[in-house]
Amino acid sequence: MSEQFDVLIVGGGHGGTAAAMALRQYGFDGSVGIVNAESTLPYQRPPLSKSFLAGEVGLDRILIRPESFWAENRITLIQGTRVDAVQPAAKVAITDTGESIGYGQLIWAAGSSPRWLDPARDRKLSGVHVVRDVSDTQRLRTDVLNGSRAVIVGGGYVGLEVAAVLRKLGKPVTVLEAADRVLARVSAEPISQFYEAQHREHGVEIQVGRQVADLEARNGHVNAVHLATGEELPCDVVVIGIGAMPTTAPLIAAGAAAGNGLLVDALCRTSLPGIFAIGDSVAAPNRYAGGATVRLESLQNAADQGVIVARHIAGQPQGDPPVPTFWSDQYDLKLKTVGLNTGYDEVVVRGTPASKSFSVVYLRDGRVTAIDAVNAMKDFAQGKALVRSGADIAPALLADPSRPISDLLAQIAR
Structure with a gap:
């Protein structure tokens, strides 16, 4: 030993x-x-x-x-x-x-x-990448700087974050998402619509409801993505972001x-x-x-x-279970999420997406279970208490951005 x-x-x-x-x-x-x-x-x-x-x-x-x-x-x-x-x-x-x-x-x-589309094939092709560790990212950056057009398979957090960086680097980018909207697994439709619009505004081509059938290569390097529809997308780089x-x-x-x-x-x-x-x-x-x-x-x-x-x-007492949190940075947008929206049956949009500062509040049986805050850090910070308590607050009050969440908390406490 x-x-x-x-x-x-x-x-x-x-x-x-x-x-x-x-x-x-x-x-x-x-x-x-x-x-x-x-x-x-x-x-x-x-x-x-x-x-x-x-x-x-x-x-x-x-x-x-x-x-x-x-x-x-x-x-x-x-x-x-x-x-x-x-x-x-x-x-x-x-x-x-x-x-x-x-x-x-x-x-x-x-x-x-990371999941691969076809592990036996994809790992052998140069130009095909996942983003999981430092060496993955270093290889991807080298290929991106030497290449031109990129195709990203998967419209989740990682796929969209990579798309944002590649656009900053001036590269043409297409995002392929199998679902009918990006971020479908983790967020409600208002968040998906907002991020799709923002990426398109920055020049990203987003295609939803798309299934990848195959990758084409020349001399061992990927040069096209074939879709189930029969369409072909020429590319130099493929990034696979379909979960882990x-x-x-x-x-x-x-x-x-x-x-x-x-x-x-x-x-x-x-x-x-x-x-x-x-x-x-x-x-x-x-x-x-x-x-x-x-x-x-x-x-x-x-x-x-x-x-x-x-x-x-160490024999120390446990505190209260921590509230789950997540975040994603894309362009000048900081998305921070508190709570889990599992099983939500109602969403409330708080503020105006066009302002690029708003929140989406998730409710289950009338109680707050999660909040997605886009450039709205006060909603994220103060919303933790709403999620922790499973607060029952009228949707009309939640939707009013002139009412700080701290005021809503005070109202519950009275």
Whole structure:
């Protein structure tokens, strides 16, 4: 056995590093190790499809902490190493080099991997990209700067963020979305309509209800996208942004219960003794989804779950469940979301989309469950309390932007 840790964390992303830092913050004095599949120091992922892709910041600007931090806090980083198997009875993790790492407790924070249209084909073609890590983005930026026309498959957050950056770089961009509107999985129609209009205004060609049938290549480099309709879109670069799959295989092979991700309880405990799981690879009960078990692909959720596990291991009491939050930067637009709109049956538009500062409030059975705030940071900040309490407020009051949400909260309190 090469090494032994009181707590071994598999994954050096936001969840894994948040867990390690919180362990020290809450007084845990045992040994802590992070096994990170990437060779780079832990870094922030949101800039990969935004400022890092645009070339506005370098890797040094997006590090979660400087290199010295980890040694100073007695957190061992094992870089460029992947865990391929876990033996719960022996409390051992087996790496891709065949080494064994012992642990007292294990935190699985391995995240997720991007979906490909056709993995066997797409990975072999140059010019075809996903955006998941630093090397992905570096390769994409090189191809974009050397190429001309880009096709982005998927009109979710990542696809639209990449489209915005490529337009800033002066490249022609087409976005293909299989659903009847962009952001359909995560937002209501007013948000979709607004973002489609903004992208078209910036020169992005958006095609909805489009299915990709094939990719054409010349000399191993992609040169066209073929649609199910028979149409052909010439291109030099293809970016695939159609979601991600949870990284779960080693724990499932070890016997962990799973559905759409590893199944965990409110403390992020898996069905395997001494093993926790957090982040994109996890399906957990969530009070803001009506108690349903859901998998959230969210930086903030991963970090929040890391803190939950750290507090439990350190013997600290748990606070209230954190309210889920998400964000996306596109052009001069900052979208911030609080809560989960799962099962919403009514939406209220607060303000005027044409002003580029407005919010969409989601209701379920008359109660506020989520808010999408576009360049409306007060609505986002003050709306957390509405979501946390499941406030029952008349839609007419919610729709009036002259009434600050803080006033509505005060009205409830009286």
